[in-house]
Amino acid sequence: MSNTDFVLAIEDLTVSFDGFKAIDALTLYVDRGELRVIIGPNGAGKTTLLDLICGKTKASAGSIKFKNQEMTRLAEHKIVRAGVGRKFQTPSIYENLSVFKNLEVSFPRGRSVLGALGFRCTDEVKERVQSVATEIGLADALDTEAGLLSHGQKQWLEIGMLLMQEPELLMLDEPIAGMSVRERELTADLLQRICKGRSVIVIEHDMDFVKRIAHKVTVMHQGKILAEGSMEKVQADPKVIDVYLGH
Numbered sequence: 483m484s485n486t487d488f489v490l491a492i493e494d495l496t497v498s499f500d501g502f503k504a505i506d507a508l509t510l511y512v513d514r515g516e517l518r519v520i521i522g523p524n525g526a527g528k529t530t531l532l533d534l535i536c537g538k539t540k541a542s543a544g545s546i547k548f549k550n551q552e553m554t555r556l557a558e559h560k561i562v563r564a565g566v567g568r569k570f571q572t573p574s575i576y577e578n579l580s581v582f583k584n585l586e587v588s589f590p591r592g593r594s595v596l597g598a599l600g601f602r603c604t605d606e607v608k609e610r611v612q613s614v615a616t617e618i619g620l621a622d623a624l625d626t627e628a629g630l631l632s633h634g635q636k637q638w639l640e641i642g643m644l645l646m647q648e649p650e651l652l653m654l655d656e657p658i659a660g661m662s663v664r665e666r667e668l669t670a671d672l673l674q675r676i677c678k679g680r681s682v683i684v685i686e687h688d689m690d691f692v693k694r695i696a697h698k699v700t701v702m703h704q705g706k707i708l709a710e711g712s713m714e715k716v717q718a719d720p721k722v723i724d725v726y727l728g729h
């Protein structure tokens with residue numbers, strides 16, 4: 483298959499669990515700087531697709547190319563190192579550490595000789611922590627213990643921990659679940675900012691939020707793509723109304 487300009491090129495991807503195809507010959511391309519939202523009914527295969535991209539689940543067949551490099555045979559940590567970040571629904575922050583520390587420990591190590599010899603909180607790390615904290619709206623909370631943050635702030639901190647690694651593709655599974663209206667608005671703004679320098683894939687069920695953030699929407703159903711395009715286009719698609727939006 484040929485090289486592409488897409489940051490992510492998924493072709494004929496299939497995964498079977500005991501003969502059941504959770505992802506079925508799926509082809510999907512994501513542009514650089516694109517914010518793609520994946521929607522679809524329960525069991526459509528959305529989470530499984532993210533699991534495949536980040537290497538948590540191995541494909542039965544097909545290809546996942548990230549910046550033209552095949553990912554399907556790479557170990558999870560190598561996919562992270564290649565520039566793919568994934569946030570799961572439940573936050574995995576260190577509750578008893580400060581916001582600063584949470585960000586600091588997420589700075590990638592071991593890539594340089596210095597990193598391999600031992601980690602030091604250099605000016606470079608401090609600057610990165612500061613800039614990420616500003617990006618996620620927690621610049622004034624650097625000394626706060628993470629466990630004391632609101633639910634929304636914890637979610638942003640986790641996004642910040644991923645940003646510390648400067649991923650070129652960031653994947654988020656239902657990022658606004660449990661958030662207040664105000665936190666949802668701030669998250670929409672945050673995602674708009676984040677996708678300026680990278681591609682973002684979001685799984686989401688809240689259609690008002692999808693409308694606010696999506697550049698393009700992919701609708702999944704039974705492991706396949708049912709529809710793809712602008713929110714207006716997929717919303718007006720009778721197939722999509724039939725299996726998802728009409729319910």
Ligand SMILES: Nc1ncnc2c1ncn2[C@@H]1O[C@H](COP(=O)(O)OP(=O)(O)OP(=O)(O)O)[C@@H](O)[C@H]1O
Nearest residue numbers: 499500503504522523524525526527528529530531
């Ligand atoms: N490890 C696994 N073993 C067996 N079946 C699995 C496994 N992972 C997922 N499945 C099945 O694959 C299908 C797709 O599940 P998936 O969680 O990807 O759907 P989803 O679109 O994310 O749904 P939801 O919106 O409910 O999160 C489901 O029928 C699920 O039961």
